[in-house]
Amino acid sequence: MQYTESMLSDHMRPLTGSAIRAIFHLLGKPGMISFAGGNPAVSALEPEVIAQLSSQALTQYGWVLLQYGATEGFKPLKESVAQFIEPCGLHMTPDQILPTQGSGQALDLLVKATCNPGDVVLVESPTFLGALQALLTYGVKLVPLPSDEEGVIPEEAEALMKELGPKLMYIIPTFQNPTGRTLPLERREQLCALAAKYGVVLAEDDPYRDVRFTGEPLPAIKSFDKEGWVVYLGSFSKLVSPGLRVGYAATDNQAIMRKLVIGKQSVDVHSPLLNQAIVDAYLRNGLMLGHLKRICRDYKAQLDKMLEKLAQWPAGTVFTRPQGGLFVWAELKDVDATAMFQEAVQRNVAYVPGTHFYCEGGHHNTLRLNFSNSSLEQIDQGMDALKALIEEKSGN
Amino acid sequence: MQYTESMLSDHMRPLTGSAIRAIFHLLGKPGMISFAGGNPAVSALEPEVIAQLSSQALTQYGWVLLQYGATEGFKPLKESVAQFIEPCGLHMTPDQILPTQGSGQALDLLVKATCNPGDVVLVESPTFLGALQALLTYGVKLVPLPSDEEGVIPEEAEALMKELGPKLMYIIPTFQNPTGRTLPLERREQLCALAAKYGVVLAEDDPYRDVRFTGEPLPAIKSFDKEGWVVYLGSFSKLVSPGLRVGYAATDNQAIMRKLVIGKQSVDVHSPLLNQAIVDAYLRNGLMLGHLKRICRDYKAQLDKMLEKLAQWPAGTVFTRPQGGLFVWAELKDVDATAMFQEAVQRNVAYVPGTHFYCEGGHHNTLRLNFSNSSLEQIDQGMDALKALIEEKSGN
Numbered sequence: 188m189q190y191t192e193s194m195l196s197d198h199m200r201p202l203t204g205s206a207i208r209a210i211f212h213l214l215g216k217p218g219m220i221s222f223a224g225g226n227p228a229v230s231a232l233e234p235e236v237i238a239q240l241s242s243q244a245l246t247q248y249g250w251v252l253l254q255y256g257a258t259e260g261f262k263p264l265k266e267s268v269a270q271f272i273e274p275c276g277l278h279m280t281p282d283q284i285l286p287t288q289g290s291g292q293a294l295d296l297l298v299k300a301t302c303n304p305g306d307v308v309l310v311e312s313p314t315f316l317g318a319l320q321a322l323l324t325y326g327v328k329l330v331p332l333p334s335d336e337e338g339v340i341p342e343e344a345e346a347l348m349k350e351l352g353p354k355l356m357y358i359i360p361t362f363q364n365p366t367g368r369t370l371p372l373e374r375r376e377q378l379c380a381l382a383a384k385y386g387v388v389l390a391e392d393d394p395y396r397d398v399r400f401t402g403e404p405l406p407a408i409k410s411f412d413k414e415g416w417v418v419y420l421g422s423f424s425k426l427v428s429p430g431l432r433v434g435y436a437a438t439d440n441q442a443i444m445r446k447l448v449i450g451k452q453s454v455d456v457h458s459p460l461l462n463q464a465i466v467d468a469y470l471r472n473g474l475m476l477g478h479l480k481r482i483c484r485d486y487k488a489q490l491d492k493m494l495e496k497l498a499q500w501p502a503g504t505v506f507t508r509p510q511g512g513l514f515v516w517a518e519l520k521d522v523d524a525t526a527m528f529q530e531a532v533q534r535n536v537a538y539v540p541g542t543h544f545y546c547e548g549g550h551h552n553t554l555r556l557n558f559s560n561s562s563l564e565q566i567d568q569g570m571d572a573l574k575a576l577i578e579e580k581s582g583n
Numbered sequence: 584m585q586y587t588e589s590m591l592s593d594h595m596r597p598l599t600g601s602a603i604r605a606i607f608h609l610l611g612k613p614g615m616i617s618f619a620g621g622n623p624a625v626s627a628l629e630p631e632v633i634a635q636l637s638s639q640a641l642t643q644y645g646w647v648l649l650q651y652g653a654t655e656g657f658k659p660l661k662e663s664v665a666q667f668i669e670p671c672g673l674h675m676t677p678d679q680i681l682p683t684q685g686s687g688q689a690l691d692l693l694v695k696a697t698c699n700p701g702d703v704v705l706v707e708s709p710t711f712l713g714a715l716q717a718l719l720t721y722g723v724k725l726v727p728l729p730s731d732e733e734g735v736i737p738e739e740a741e742a743l744m745k746e747l748g749p750k751l752m753y754i755i756p757t758f759q760n761p762t763g764r765t766l767p768l769e770r771r772e773q774l775c776a777l778a779a780k781y782g783v784v785l786a787e788d789d790p791y792r793d794v795r796f797t798g799e800p801l802p803a804i805k806s807f808d809k810e811g812w813v814v815y816l817g818s819f820s821k822l823v824s825p826g827l828r829v830g831y832a833a834t835d836n837q838a839i840m841r842k843l844v845i846g847k848q849s850v851d852v853h854s855p856l857l858n859q860a861i862v863d864a865y866l867r868n869g870l871m872l873g874h875l876k877r878i879c880r881d882y883k884a885q886l887d888k889m890l891e892k893l894a895q896w897p898a899g900t901v902f903t904r905p906q907g908g909l910f911v912w913a914e915l916k917d918v919d920a921t922a923m924f925q926e927a928v929q930r931n932v933a934y935v936p937g938t939h940f941y942c943e944g945g946h947h948n949t950l951r952l953n954f955s956n957s958s959l960e961q962i963d964q965g966m967d968a969l970k971a972l973i974e975e976k977s978g979n
């Protein structure tokens with residue numbers, strides 16, 4: 188018998204990931220200026236430091252790092268993460284921290300723990316496309332949360348909760364992917380209260396929080412949580428290294444934590460101990476603050492350059508002005524950014540068409556621009572090339 | 584509103600993992616002799632070698648190992664794995680290898696790709712309890728495959744395929760977990776033919792293959808596969824280090840490979856690059872052969888000691904005599920190994936009651952004994968303590 192596509196599982200069959208995978212495969216092209224990824228700057232990555240911490244950890248802990256470990260994670264890292272997230276108003280014990288493979292795995296495990304196929308999940312609109320894909324593998328029904336310039340509108344969220352009885356709500360509160368927007372304090376408090384009132388688990392995905400260039404840090408949504416409805420998801424991918432794949436879930440909800448752990452045990456037994464120990468050593472050796480200062484200084488210059496160039500795009504272009512993170516979001520006037528993409532790539536510039544961040548599709552006049560992984564010169568040149576292309580398209 | 588257990592997903596709610604988790608939590612007790620785990624010997628772990636390879640890899644590849652990588656895996660590792668599995672009759676290209684978090688994640692992704700809730704999955708009886716749990720998170724129906732001393736009986740497997748139309752069949756062909764049995768050549772060929780005839784994806788989980796002390800290596804089931812029904816799952820956990828979490832799936836079935844990759848992308852984006860590069864360097868530096876020779880010499884002495892002690896257990900005890908791997912399987916005469924477990928632990932000896940390896944439960948007279956992680960003295964002492972306990976129980 189021949190294996191055919193029709194034999195695949197119902198939930199995986201329709202998932203092709205093709206649009207985005209095609210975009211990322213294009214980026215290997217030499218000379219390409221890419222505003223498409225979500226990568227940290229190469230200069231933010233420290234192979235020598237990591238090599239040293241790796242040796243340090245293997246000397247300190249020896250074979251323990253190479254043997255099987257607990258699904259619950261490497262204790263020293265659980266301690267240092269608990270301390271690391273304290274400044275955003277989170278008073279968690281090490282037991283309430285589960286190290287995961289990036290914050291992406293934390294979300295995947297949370298959906299597995301809480302959602303049945305057909306359950307409603309509320310997502311920001313637009314939101315991180317990787318999260319949309321992860322949610323779809325569980326066969327849930329995605330419903331977009333109406334937003335304005337400040338992010339999700341609590342009144343609209345409440346109406347949807349009343350009407351649809353969602354199981355889960357997925358929010359990126361700080362320097363959101365893809366818009367770069369930050370949810371203001373009052374809305375954080377309101378969304379947290381709504382989650383508890385209507386019995387909706389709130390996944391607060393906050394990997395960009397510490398990549399702040401200006402303005403004052405805000406407390407996490409989770410900091411207002413009295414009844415364990417919010418699960419806080421974090422990551423060291425944007426801070427230290429995505430390649431190490433170290434993230435975490437933080438929750439004081441014991442029922443959920445138990446199922447996250449059992450889910451993780453089934454999926455990969457535990458996260459690699461060496462990687463956990465390296466990130467732990469990074470934190471304990473006090474390397475984070477200085478590093479964040481350096482990368483934020485560089486990223487701010489890159490963001491400023493990108494905003495300066497955006498201001499020169501055709502009249503009617505609307506764009507965000509984030510205080511941190513990795514992304515700017517732009518809405519073009521009467522130009523289709525999805526259709527324009529192939530031509531942009533032919534001119535050696537890439538971005539992600541905004542439509543991929545909407546669970547309902549559409550919004551073809553939008554695009555996401557990453558500034559962290561391009562030099563000032565590349566931003567100059569790439570944004571000019573896009574400007575020229577948009578002008579051609581507007582002229583049509 | 585208060586979060587309650589009833590709000591968890593249908594598939595995760597019943598999964599407590601409690602029996603086994605309780606066993607493994609007990610093992611931290613000082614002085615405990617544990618035949619319970621599946622851990623390599625501490626002496627088989629090489630923190631200095633790994634530290635050196637980690638530095639070597641970070642020097643050679645620099646920031647590339649710390650940036651985001653491809654979901655498809657680190658190319659050099661894909662190449663060296665393809666070469667590494669060549670001797671078991673597998674002629675795979677690097678593109679047909681997907682690095683995963685141990686072979687456990689490879690199985691998880693394969694179930695995600697191929698099974699709907701309610702689908703029938705055929706499993707050996709007994710089989711690896713971690714696989715049983717992973718399968719159950721997908722809501723599939725597990726059906727045991729009748730076995731004899733040589734493993735799964737092909738005629739019985741065929742009858743079940745005809746009757747039940749299973750989607751997937753999970754087999755550990757070499758030094759099986761928990762029994763230590765090896766499926767003979769003819770049955771490998773037969774099972775492969777049956778998979779193709781009845782359209783059943785065969786997950787061949789082969790992490791113990793290279794831990795062979797005596798006898799001749801056999802070709803993999805996958806080596807007989809002409810139509811892409813077998814997905815070969817491997818791991819470096821038993822060979823180099825479980826803590827690094829490096830395993831892989833190998834398949835020439837493009838439809839399945841595509842969905843494994845998309846599934847992995849949703850779950851954790853990619854496996855950590857440093858870990859992949861370390862294992863790649865281990866293979867390329869030619870360290871594997873000598874290392875396997877050393878660990879197999881030690882493990883054989885430990886196995887021989889355990890078999891010598893088992894022969895002294897009360898008459899009627901039946902046990903396997905594996906040619907490799909990490910486990911011996913014993914069936915007691917009229918003694919309940921599940922009930923006896925707590926007393927064994929009080930006497931500082933642990934094992935895994937065999938019942939946990941049966942999807943249908945029961946079989947309380949069986950137990951799994953790991954020999955790789957105990958010294959000869961510990962085996963001597965622990966096996967004597969178990970013998971005394973069994974004698975007491977038989978006397979009752």
